[in-house]
Amino acid sequence: MANIIGKNIKTLRVEMGLSQSNIASFLNVDQSLISKVEKGERILSADMLEKLACLFGVSIDAIEGSAIEASSLSFAFRSSNLSAKDLETISAINRIALNSEYMAELLKG
Secondary structure, three states: OHHHHHHHHHHHHHOOOOOOOOOOOHHHOOOHHHHHHHHOOOOHHHHHHHHHHHOOOOOHHHHOOOOOOOOOOOOOHHHHHHHHHHHHHHHHHHHHHHHHHHHHHHOOO
C-alpha cells in the first residue's frame, strides 16, 4: 500500500506544480522523507495524510486508492516560491470546499 500512496502523492504533487521541498516545508519534515514516501520506502502518519488530502483537494481514500483522479478542486500553482504559509491557506480553502461538497451530498441523500 505504501507504493500506491507514494505514487498518488507524487502524481498529485506534480499536478499542482509543487516540489518535494514545498511539501516537506508544508508538513514540517525533511525533503528526503517525501522522496522516500514517493518511492514507497516510508509511510506518512494519518495526520500528514489528512493535511495532504486537504492540500490536494481530495479525500484520504483517494490518496490510498489504486487510481487517483484529479479533483475538480485541483489547481496548478507554477511557483517554487510558495511558502508553507501559502500552502496552509490553500489547504484551509480546500478543506472548506471539500466539506461543502460533502454537506451538499448529505442534503441530496
